[in-house]
Amino acid sequence: MGKIAIIGGGAAGYFLAANLGKELGKDTVIFEQAQMPLQKVRISGGGRCNVTHACFDPLDLVEFYPRGKKELLSVFYQFQPGDTMAWYDDRGVELKIEDDNRIFPVSNSSMSIIECLLKEVEKNKVRVNFSDGVKSINKVEDGFEIETASGIHRFENVVVTTGSTPKFWKIIKNLGHKIISPVPSLFTFNCKDPRIEGLMGISFDQVDVKIKSEKLESEGPLLITHWGFSGPGILRLSAWGALALNERGYKFDAEINFIQQSKEDVIELLNSKKNQDAKKSIYKYNPFDFPKRFWVSILQYCKINENLVFADLSKKQIEQIAKELTAAEYSINGKSTFKDEFVTAGGVDLKEVNFQTMESKLVSNLFFAGEVLNIDAITGGFNFQACWSEAYIISNKLKEIY
Structure with missing residues (x-):
């Protein structure tokens, strides 16, 4: 049985995998239904990737989130834009703050962010299954049974980072969670x-x-x-x-x-x-x-x-x-x-998630990060920052478990 299944190869999923370390990484699998990862990262900011925003006080930062403001306060006290900048800088990706406070790679290319994440995930020996979408998740006595295109897999922990995907929300609903009906946000x-x-x-x-x-x-x-x-x-x-x-x-x-x-x-x-x-x-x-x-x-x-x-x-x-x-x-x-950067309001009901750990209050060892939650922000790097912060918190929690 594997230790961690990450469902979704986007910003939150890859940032989580990049922070697990080698011990946990080798027992982790990312399931991604597409043939390539990090599609939103690739197109963000016109292909430059608006990594985050230069707002370093959590009390000010949460004001940019129409949904999730109260819940994200504790999240940003654990990991905020300054931490994001330091994380990428430590891995050789230089970032810059533009006049409007948006933060981009100095290279002006989203590939700088993508290559960094790919390298860290590979370093942690995380397996990535492309074209392997999840069909169902069932809670079993010692973890979860996941059915994908490649077969049946068993894991002790599941982290859902699928983004705003109505098809997957049905799977989450079957696990007992309430889904707030999605509507376009940006x-x-x-x-x-x-x-x-x-x-x-x-x-x-x-x-x-x-x-x-x-x-x-x-x-x-x-x-x-x-x-x-x-x-x-x-x-x-x-x-x-x-x-x-x-x-x-x-x-x-x-x-x-x-x-x-x-x-x-x-x-x-x-x-x-x-x-x-x-x-x-x-x-x-x-x-x-x-x-x-x-x-x-x-x-x-x-x-x-x-x-x-x-x-x-x-x-x-x-x-x-x-x-x-x-x-x-x-x-x-x-x-x-707005361009290809589709964002929705809607997703997993925030009342059913513990934002100190991002774990479900209803199903133990089930975690959520990113736009699968009923959280969204205005344009400017804020949606990515929520992904980075939530994923980082989950990585710390999983390290505690093991």
Whole structure:
């Protein structure tokens, strides 16, 4: 009988195997249904791998998790982003902190992380079974009986690191665990509107976004895409509003302040332009820091004549422009997945897991790590950090057992 079965060859599964040491490693098997491991690590951050985030206080760190905030506090007190950086640095992978506090390999390649994990797992002599998906898990007297594509296997401990996989959640449910129904967490907003038509690629450094009907608001960079709105500001809002927006069928109104100024401030600025730049063409002179194409689009939407100069602007026109820049309402109709980095809210009920050890409270010697749990975060390396931390805790617990 083997000692440890790790089900899932992703970030959490490999980080766990990399931390077991040789004694436990040689009695450990990773079961992975795909032909290659670490697929999400490979594509994360546009292929650069956003390893973690430069937030080193657990009390601050948990604020980035819409689900799992309370439970992760004890986890991050045991292993946080500073520990992650040290772990990779000790193994020759140099990391860097970018201006927005996201952390990447200096190489700008996810292969630096993948090769490190593969090397550590191989060093620990952990066996990896590719194309060997798990069909069922049964609790038996001295451990677990696992049926996979390659046959029946028996292990003393099972660690589930399968990610957000509905098929596997059924297996966990059969073991007695409650599964919170999954809904998408990180997604972009679909919007067809004349104000943004043909403006794909235009970005804004900082905007405020509100969904008044749900009392949700967020700030951050925004990107206009061919399907609507994306960018960190939108993704953050989608994470916090995952459940509520799912219930609405992803149909709602979003209010956007593109310049993070008040309507009154914009009115004052445009009135000053009537005096200071009275003879300047409104269409040719954009008084704001966003791209001129968006300014022209707003003027056209407000039906302002192309031949007007600033002195010609009426009080009503100024108020209309100010509203479009600071409190414009856009009808959202649907969502799109953010690149290939699909994240869900949902999974194993957190009340049924001991977060000091990541062990099931219902089934002894059964552990969980990663997105199989009802934990998710905004974009920026936070989801990976939860994987690293949870896996590290499990490795320590298993070392205690043996």
